[in-house]
Amino acid sequence: xxxxxxxxxxxxxxxxxxxxxxxxxxxxxxxxxxxxxxxxxxxxxxxxxxxxxxxxxxxxxxxxxxxxxxxxxxxxxxxxxxxxxxxxxxxxxxxxxxxxxxxxxxxxxxxxxxxxxxxxxxxxxxxxxxxxxxxxxxxxxxxxxxxxxxxxxxxxxxxxxxxxxxxxxxxxxxxxxxxxxxxxxxxxxxxxxxxxxxxxxxxxxxxxxxxxxxxxxxxxxxxxxxxxxxxxxxxxxxxxxxxxxxxxxxxxxxxxxxxxxxxxxxxxxxxxxxxxxxxxxxxxxxxxxxxxxxxxxxxxxxxxxxxxxxxxxxxxxxxxxxxxxxxxxxxxxxxxxxxxxxxxxxxxxxxxxxx
Amino acid sequence: xxxxxxxxxxxxxxxxxxxxxxxxxxxxxxxxxxxxxxxxxxxxxxxxxxxxxxxxxxxxxxxxxxxxxxxxxxxxxxxxxxxxxxxxxxxxxxxxxxxxxxxxxxxxxxxxxxxxxxxxxxxxxxxxxxxxxxxxxxxxxxxxxxxxxxxxxxxxxxxxxxxxxxxxxxxxxxxxxxxxxxxxxxxxxxxxxxxxxxxxxxxxxxxxxxxxxxxxxxxxxxxxxxxxxxxxxxxxxxxxxxxx
Amino acid sequence: xxxxxxxxxxxxxxxxxxxxxxxxxxxxxxxxxxxxxxxxxxxxxxxxxxxxxxxxxxxxxxxxxxxxxxxxxxxxxxxxxxxxxxxxxxxxxxxxxxxxxxxxxxxxxxxxxxxxxxxxxxxxxxxxxxxxxxxxxxxxxxxxxxxxxxxxxxxxxxxxxxxxxxxxxxxxxx
Numbered sequence: 001x002x003x004x005x006x007x008x009x010x011x012x013x014x015x016x017x018x019x020x021x022x023x024x025x026x027x028x029x030x031x032x033x034x035x036x037x038x039x040x041x042x043x044x045x046x047x048x049x050x051x052x053x054x055x056x057x058x059x060x061x062x063x064x065x066x067x068x069x070x071x072x073x074x075x076x077x078x079x080x081x082x083x084x085x086x087x088x089x090x091x092x093x094x095x096x097x098x099x100x101x102x103x104x105x106x107x108x109x110x111x112x113x114x115x116x117x118x119x120x121x122x123x124x125x126x127x128x129x130x131x132x133x134x135x136x137x138x139x140x141x142x143x144x145x146x147x148x149x150x151x152x153x154x155x156x157x158x159x160x161x162x163x164x165x166x167x168x169x170x171x172x173x174x175x176x177x178x179x180x181x182x183x184x185x186x187x188x189x190x191x192x193x194x195x196x197x198x199x200x201x202x203x204x205x206x207x208x209x210x211x212x213x214x215x216x217x218x219x220x221x222x223x224x225x226x227x228x229x230x231x232x233x234x235x236x237x238x239x240x241x242x243x244x245x246x247x248x249x250x251x252x253x254x255x256x257x258x259x260x261x262x263x264x265x266x267x268x269x270x271x272x273x274x275x276x277x278x279x280x281x282x283x284x285x286x287x288x289x290x291x292x293x294x295x296x297x298x299x300x301x302x303x304x305x306x307x308x309x310x311x312x313x314x315x316x317x318x319x320x321x322x323x324x325x326x327x328x329x330x331x332x333x334x335x336x337x338x339x340x341x342x343x344x345x346x347x348x349x350x351x352x353x354x355x
Numbered sequence: 356x357x358x359x360x361x362x363x364x365x366x367x368x369x370x371x372x373x374x375x376x377x378x379x380x381x382x383x384x385x386x387x388x389x390x391x392x393x394x395x396x397x398x399x400x401x402x403x404x405x406x407x408x409x410x411x412x413x414x415x416x417x418x419x420x421x422x423x424x425x426x427x428x429x430x431x432x433x434x435x436x437x438x439x440x441x442x443x444x445x446x447x448x449x450x451x452x453x454x455x456x457x458x459x460x461x462x463x464x465x466x467x468x469x470x471x472x473x474x475x476x477x478x479x480x481x482x483x484x485x486x487x488x489x490x491x492x493x494x495x496x497x498x499x500x501x502x503x504x505x506x507x508x509x510x511x512x513x514x515x516x517x518x519x520x521x522x523x524x525x526x527x528x529x530x531x532x533x534x535x536x537x538x539x540x541x542x543x544x545x546x547x548x549x550x551x552x553x554x555x556x557x558x559x560x561x562x563x564x565x566x567x568x569x570x571x572x573x574x575x576x577x578x579x580x581x582x583x584x585x586x587x588x589x590x591x592x593x594x595x596x597x598x599x
Numbered sequence: 600x601x602x603x604x605x606x607x608x609x610x611x612x613x614x615x616x617x618x619x620x621x622x623x624x625x626x627x628x629x630x631x632x633x634x635x636x637x638x639x640x641x642x643x644x645x646x647x648x649x650x651x652x653x654x655x656x657x658x659x660x661x662x663x664x665x666x667x668x669x670x671x672x673x674x675x676x677x678x679x680x681x682x683x684x685x686x687x688x689x690x691x692x693x694x695x696x697x698x699x700x701x702x703x704x705x706x707x708x709x710x711x712x713x714x715x716x717x718x719x720x721x722x723x724x725x726x727x728x729x730x731x732x733x734x735x736x737x738x739x740x741x742x743x744x745x746x747x748x749x750x751x752x753x754x755x756x757x758x759x760x761x762x763x764x765x766x767x768x769x770x771x772x773x
Contacts, residue, residue: 006618006621006622006625006626006631006633028454028455029450029480029486029499030483031482031483031484031637032637034484034486034498037486038486038498038499038501041498041499041500041501041708042501042502051499053459053486053487053499053509053699054457055454055455055489056424056456057455058427058453058455059455081423081424100724104655108711112405112409112423113422115637117357162451171637172660172661174636174685175635176619176631176632176633176634176660177618177633177634178631178632178633179631228758229527244685258660261657261658261659261660262658262661264658264659265658265659266659275358312541324693339661340661340737341659341661341662341663342658342659342661342663343664345719
């Protein structure tokens, strides 16, 4: 095992992506994710990759479309307003069944919003975001090590399912420093061949065309059905979550990303005070771990769920759908770039949930 | 005692947030003084862009619209056409105008929109912490070209005045500098001329202002101004590129 | 678990002071998070960071009630003094802060960090002087670990190691 290092979330993401095979990056400056393009701008050349500082986020995602279409492991990163700009391109990538990785270090919105941490892009990330019937595989890591582990495998998942993979982080996750263990560099020359990629080497009837235009309704419908069959397979195989002290829990907190860590501390404080609390943390946000939620909701010991987010309440809709009304779901959120403390959640549980 | 100097009423009392040695403050004041002199008060709309000058709407004492990144000329187009009797200006940096907003600036210019664009060229992304700008000089270091801009890898710097001067729509295109007192006086004259052309309905107007960013250039304010007068001015010569 | 908030002006080495603690934790095989504030002003603004050191895993990197506050300037003391845990520690850079800690249920230590750093030969090591005083009082990590950490962190700039180690010891031996 390699040595532990102290790394900033953004830098660890960049290094793990490269070790996972990323060889193309295009991006545009926006706070709070600038360390990713900055790191990529020198590091990618060391491993024979390419970095482009694009003229805009619109251009960046289209560069990723081009690179991914030609077979490269391609990535872009941005933060909320920039991700909004990329939506058209992401929709094209989904329609053309291209694999890529997109990082969103979420900041407060709407509009230009702020630059402090938020989770208010959950709907955009998990429900598609751009136009048309599609989804991305969306992860919500909560530590720098988890970022590394997810990024390292993200390109494999993207290639396997020919799907855009999004990492939904926040400003905190990008700026925080933690100890990480970095995995070995993957040998990109040994990756499976992409038999669909427009590599420029094919002619005549073997030509490969990357396209999302389907004029015939039947053809477009069959593409949509094929994509959704694939999403069902992904839900079966790739859904990830963490359960913490849920076995005898009466109050089940739920949160993702950095907020899940704050909630975990809240669970610890509640337990110290004799309140049986637990935490159910989705790691994949799409597919959402609905089965796990329903299973926990069916436990007789569980009285209520408390969903905590840095938004006015977005994931809570998936939680409510998942628990099928078996148990009530309360919401505690902060927004605008404000971040709750563990004590804030504890206070909410005491005064609002247990009243 | 006679009052010999007074801050222009076209600036608010909000203190600037800019770094020590930054020339944004000078540019703000020049624009605001010109607005006052041409009698723009009460029929003037400013467009703030994204970048260090994102808070410009706090400083100019007129109605302001905050545009999304690069889109200020498009927003200004809409604002001007909604009521052409207004004097409309956009205040943009180099990343905003010459990178992400290249399409908008070129098309506003070629349409001959009767607006004035103040273009702050400090050859760096300031707000986001010193990344390479479209106008970053060859060899100049930035956090996304740490060994200095290499045209082979990073492409070449773009000269906006020269580029836009080839179009039919503009009526006044000039480049001035904020690196010295006599330059600043000339810059103000150019800004005034641009607004006068706008008021006469001649077409699109833009004044590029060579500016310094000591923070992200990692220089003292004095060294930074020296850099503007030297290397920058060599690549970006001052003068009027088009006037009709 | 130790929860530390370090605050001051940008440029006072507030963030790097926190990073020294984080690196020491890494080398001592502890779990640690270092979380900085970030904002639009590049210079002259206020800066702070939160550091949490624990044995196995740090859950929340967000600190509501710090065990220790290091206040490098007056606004930081005013902003965070009330939040410190009862029985906690407040270290004040008395070179820049004239105010005294008003709380009576915490331990207050006053370190004239700028003057001491100046005496040590480099005023930019004021943060390291404070680090020394903090380690002496808190015993979070032994002196040797910190001297070793300074050496490792500055391995690319070996020239500055002696000055920083000297500054640490000045704070440590107060």
